[in-house]
Amino acid sequence: MDINDNINSPFKLKISFSKLLEHYETLAKSKDEIVVANASRILKIAKNHPELREGFSDLSMLKSKENEIKAVLRDTFNPILTNNEIKTASVPLHNLVFNASERFKNIIKTAGKDFELQIKNMPEDDTYIFACAIILNFCYGYDLNFKRPFYYEIPDANGVIRYYKILYNADFCEITPTENAKKITEADYNELLDNFENIALWKEKFPPNSYTFKGFVISNMFDVTDDQSISNIKSSLIGEEKRKDESFMNEFHKIFSSLLGIKNIKVGFSIYDEETDTFQHVHGVGMNSYLLGDLESNSCFDALCSWSYNRLLKENKYFSVSDVDAMYKKSKGRAPHILSLYNQQIKSAIFAPIANDDGLMGILEIVSDKPRVLNSINANKLVDVMPFIVSAVERSKNEEENLIEAIIQQECTSIHPSVKWRFIMEARNFIKDELNGLEPNFKKIAFDNIYPLYGQMDIKGSSEARNTATQQDLSLQLKAVKDIIEGVLKEEPLPIYEQYIYQINNYLEGIKSNFQVDSEQQISSFLKDDIEPVLEHLQVNDKWKEQIHQYRESIDDSLNVLYKHRKAYDETIAKINSEMAFLLDKKQEEAQAMYSHYFERFKTDGVEHNMYIGESITREDSFNPIYLYNLRLWQLQVMCEMENNYYQMKSDFPVALDVASMILVFSQPLSISFRMDEKQFDVDGTYNARYEIVKKRVDKAFIKGTNERVTQKGKISIVYSQKQDEIEYLRYIKFLQSKHYLDDDVEIVELQDLQAVTGLKAIRVSVLYHKNEDDKAFYTYQDLMKEIES
Known part of the structure; x- marks a missing residue:
């Protein structure tokens, strides 16, 4: 060979x-x-x-x-x-x-x-x-x-x-x-x-x-296990997204095994939260805390004995437990950290504080299933690796804070990507002024000569539905209380019980015939101030204990009221908003790919959205009216798709509710600026304010000379004021009729004058529906309801 x-x-x-x-x-x-x-x-x-x-x-x-x-x-x-x-x-x-x-x-x-x-x-x-x-x-x-x-x-x-x-x-x-x-x-x-x-x-x-x-x-070869282990620990901690990597902790165990020369040791972490003085789990694949065991978090006083608490949190020094079983017997199981290790069948352990100049950030936990292999002698080897772990935790904390800030920014006060460039530009100017010794000033963020688009999918009769749910819950709760007191009255015929029954009957009658804004508050106060003390008194008696327990089981702990029908209503509203907002957000990705524009949406009793498009937003010399027309057509089509999606999932909602969709057309370009106090964009100037007035009131407007609202279930209402808008949208409707999104029953109506706003008109047209995504047939709203109910 x-x-x-x-x-x-x-x-x-x-x-x-x-x-x-x-x-x-x-x-x-x-x-x-x-x-x-x-x-x-x-x-x-x-x-x-x-x-x-x-x-x-x-x-x-x-x-x-x-x-x-x-x-x-x-x-x-x-x-x-x-x-x-x-x-x-x-x-x-x-x-x-x-x-x-x-x-x-x-x-x-x-x-x-x-x-x-x-x-x-x-x-x-x-x-x-x-x-x-x-x-x-x-x-x-x-x-x-x-x-x-x-x-x-x-x-x-x-x-x-x-x-x-x-x-x-x-x-x-x-x-x-x-x-x-x-x-x-x-x-x-x-x-x-x-x-x-x-x-x-x-x-x-x-x-x-x-x-x-x-x-x-x-x-020539040299044993550099200690140096290489430290280097490997450093390299492992530097990488991004480590907590999502399944192999990360396995490799970490092996590296520490090499460093300490001990097979099959395991490494855990717990994070210290100074505000609550608690230890908390580090979330990630394969991450464990042997100090916490199965607990998600625990008070430091409950997780440690007084000596170990002082050692880790006050002195910021490590300690070892070389023989857990022996220490468990010595402490008679009263030392919390020893008890936790003993219950996990750990035989020896080292706890090392991860601390910097600002104090404790977390605990490094090294454990073994063999006694005495981890001890105060080999714990000294951690001195060389702790600076890297401290640096990694510091970076991780900063990254987590940035991530939390980003999530808050996204979920609560997000700045849309289409306009973020302006905020970045002003922030850089702010920093530049500060570095040059000037008085930094974050200048006004405004965009001129842009076109607005507004749409909403409103839940019809949401106030009436909630009132009905409230009436049902209050009636059920009052009847349950009445049953208890009537039973007590038979055993103890006291006049006060008769008075309570009389008051309950009055409330029940009022719920049916004259339920008002303050009725809920009155009944809730009666139940809390008058009835609850009586039930406290009665429950000591075995005769009423079980019935009172069943009553209390039906009461929501956090609200202290019977929350059955209102819960179904609230869950329905939340689910509608969530599903519709999700669909709109997904569709928006397509629209942004066509041409960049500002977009925001709001969840109320339904989902509203604002869009603004124009050259000042894109900062490129590329805007053409065709992009505005395209976005208007896209908006109308997506509203039809949202209607379809809603009625396809309607049967899954706890409460049957209807929706009505509306689009507001505003032809004149306007200006918007970012209001720092409210963290959102709003129109600029007195003339432009007319747009906001119409937007807030138009969905409640009536058709001229009638008591009929402009928005109706099963229809899309397109509100406008200019003849060219009418011509434009009739063209879109005709196109969507050819694609079976809309029916042929187009009507044009005039609206009653709103405060300071006159001359509004609306195109109304019925949406065509499918029973499900695979259904190729087309249904009007009435046909769809018959199909759903059959």
Whole structure:
């Protein structure tokens, strides 16, 4: 078998001791007789076995010449140091070892039969390029700094990974080009400098087996487990999104095992919240807290004894528990942290505070299922890694604060991406003024000459539905109380019970015939102030205890009222708003891709949305009215789709409610500005305020001369004031009728005058519905209701 078999390299390898023998030839001329005698002995062996100087690639020669090779390398591999040094003789970029110190042999033997020696951080392509870099250095004199620290990862007797750094001695080798070698020019070299990752180019310049490597290299290895473990901890903590990576904690356990030299230890974390003085779980894949166990959070006083509390939180010092079982017996199970460890079958542990100058941020928890393997002695090793953990936690806390801020910004006071550039620009100006010693001033954010679009899907009769739900809940609660008191009255005929029953009957009658705004408050006060004390008195009696318990089971704990029908109503409103807002947001992504514009939506009793489009928002000289017309058509189409989606899921809602959709058309461009106090955009100027007035009142407007509201279930109402708007939207309606979004019953109506607003008109047209997404038939609202109810 040849040493060059199955390897891809620019080298044709030959093991040779020629360079080493040249050193012995020099030593043979020494004045020291002992040195001369030893050199002569080595040179005699070489003379009798010329292949040692000439070189060979046949691996069988390593066996047949084993004794001679050992003799030639005896000085290089000093027998006195063989049990201390970790040393091998080999060829470069190859796992072949043909001579080694006893310590190296023992390390490999301990690793096990299946262990394969391999450089950890050397990808296959890099191996080829590294060989090319050696050639450039040896043969062409180019000093390419390609040197990197190389490592072996080798398990010890306990299965713990240990790290060995490799240092090469290449004094005993020579490299010569073969007839296949290509001459490397200055231009070639310059091209290679900019193409490290282009393996094809390197193979073109340095074809396989185009250079002969003759000689051997000596590898000296050093156990750098502690240093490498610290480096690995640092690297692990630097990476982004680590908490989402399933392998992160597994690797972390292994790294700490290497650092402490202990197999199968586990690492946990708990975060300290100073405001509440609690420890809390760190959320992430594989993250555990052995201090908290199954608890999500716990008071520090409840998680620690007074000594450990003072040690971690006041002194910011680590402590160990080398024998949990012994400590559990000693404390009689009264020390909370010992009890938590004992219940998790942990036998030894180290708790280390993660603290900076501002105080405690969290706890590092290292645990083992074996007693005494973790103790105050090896806990000292944490001193070298804690600064990296502290830095990582500081960064993580900052990132979390930024993320929380971003979520609040997104969910509560979001700045739409279409206008964010203006806020960034003003913020930069603010910072620039501050740095230049000027009085910083965040200037007004305003956009001129933009076109507004407004739409809403309103829940019809939401106030009446809530009143009905409230009446039903109050009636149920009053009747339940009445049943209890009537039962008590039969056993104890006291006049006060009769008076309560009389009052309850009056309330029940009032709910049916004259339910007013303050009725709910009156009844709630009666139940709380008058009835509740009576029930407290009665529940001590076993006769009424069970009935009163059942009554209280029906009462919502947080609201102290019966919350059945109102809950169904509230859940329905929330679900409608959530589903419709989600659909609108998804559709908005498509609209933004067509042309950037400002968008915001609100959840009320339904979903409203505002859009503004114009050149001042896009900051590009690209706006054309066609983008406004496109957005108007998109809005009308999406309103039809929202109507369809609503009625397809209506049967899933706890309360059956209807919706009515409306679009407000405003043809004149206007200005908007960001109001810092309310954290939202609003129209600018007196004239533009007319738009806001119409927007707030138009959905309650009546058709002129009637008591009929302009918005109706099953229809979309398009409110406008200009004739050109009417022509434009009739064109859109006709297009959507051809796509079966809208019915043919188009009507144009005049609206009664609103305060300070006259001349409004509306186009109303029925929506065509599908029973579900797969349904190809088209239904009017009345047809759909019949289908749903049938």
